[in-house]
Amino acid sequence: MMRFLPWAYLLVAFVFIYLPVGVLVLFSFQSGGLPVPPFNGPSLRWYETILSDPDLMGALRNSLIVxxxxxxxxxxxxxxxxxxxxxxxxxxxxxxxxxxxxxxxxxxxxxxxxxxxxxxxxxxxxxxxxxxxxxxxxxxxxxxxxxxxxxxxxxxxxxxxxxxxxxxxxxxxxxxxxxxxxxxxxxxxxxxxxxxxxxxxxxxxxxxxxxTLPVEIWSLLRSGLSPQLNAIGSFVFLISVAVVLLLELVVFRRTRP
Missing domain, CATH: 1.10.3720.10 (MetI-like)
Incomplete structure (x- = not known):
């Protein structure tokens, strides 16, 4: 029993950390207009919306530059x-x-x-x-x-x-x-x-x-939650994960014996 306790603790910790991100990503594929259950999808409707939004893409570009x-x-x-x-x-x-x-x-x-x-x-x-x-x-x-x-x-x-x-x-x-x-x-x-x-x-x-993008997201939040916000949040999260994986593959792996 004691052997499984550390693994159980690790599982609970990961669920606690990543459950909000998982819910965010899941409802970014919601086809309906409200980011609440029941889940209707999957759909790329809101990703198409944010990628075609000049204000969001401009804020994303500004965030990258800064x-x-x-x-x-x-x-x-x-x-x-x-x-x-x-x-x-x-x-x-x-x-x-x-x-x-x-x-x-x-x-x-x-x-x-x-x-x-x-x-x-x-x-x-x-x-x-x-x-x-x-x-x-x-x-x-x-x-x-x-x-x-x-x-x-x-x-x-x-x-x-x-x-x-x-x-x-x-x-x-x-x-x-x-x-x-x-x-x-x-x-x-x-x-x-x-x-x-x-x-x-x-x-x-x-x-x-x-x-920048966080300021643009804040301005969107003033009109309430929407799947569009979930989509842009998921998009930013995927970029962050890609950067971490790139760092691991390109830099840290080379330094290991």
């Missing part, structure tokens, strides 16, 4: 900060690490309001650019923490050996450090993309006309 662009900038800055603080002795380095990670403990609402005040005072109009700046602010601490935690003695010894053989600092970073830290860099990038993709508060505060 997520990929802001994540690339956040990971680049996070890597440079992690490399500088891990490989060089700087005065107040502990304080600098704390300040870099501190935004993780601050509510997105507070961060968004602060950015809104600063950006409007500087005369920048609200747009996808300002939303991307906000996403860099919230993803940079996470990228820094992931990459900094992976910078151990193994990489440092390889870097020293490369310098002893005459490699310049730039070559050491590009040819030694980055390849050895590639799994951590990729994990930081894809996690930043995922968080940016789902982020609502900062996107809502820092955009005006060109909105």
């Amino acid at each position: 997520a990929l662009g802001s994540s690339a900038v956040a990971v680049t800055l996070g890597f440079l900060a992690a490399y500088g603080l891990a490989r060089h002795i700087l005065p107040g380095s502990a304080l600098m690490r704390g300040l870099l990670i501190a935004p993780l403990t601050v509510s997105y609402l507070i961060v968004g309001l602060g950015l809104l005040i600063v950006l409007t005072r500087t005369g920048l109009g609200l747009s996808l650019w300002t939303a991307a700046i906000g996403h860099v602010v919230i993803n940079l601490p996470l990228a820094f923490a992931i990459i900094y935690a992976s910078m151990g003695a193994q990489q440092q010894n390889a870097e020293r050996a490369a310098r002893d053989l005459g490699a310049s600092e730039m070559k050491v970073i590009v040819l030694i450090t980055v390849p050895m830290l590639l799994p951590s860099i990729a994990a930081a990038f894809f996690l930043s993309v995922t968080l940016s993709w789902d982020e609502f508060i900062i996107s809502f505060l820092l955009t005006r006309f060109d909105v």
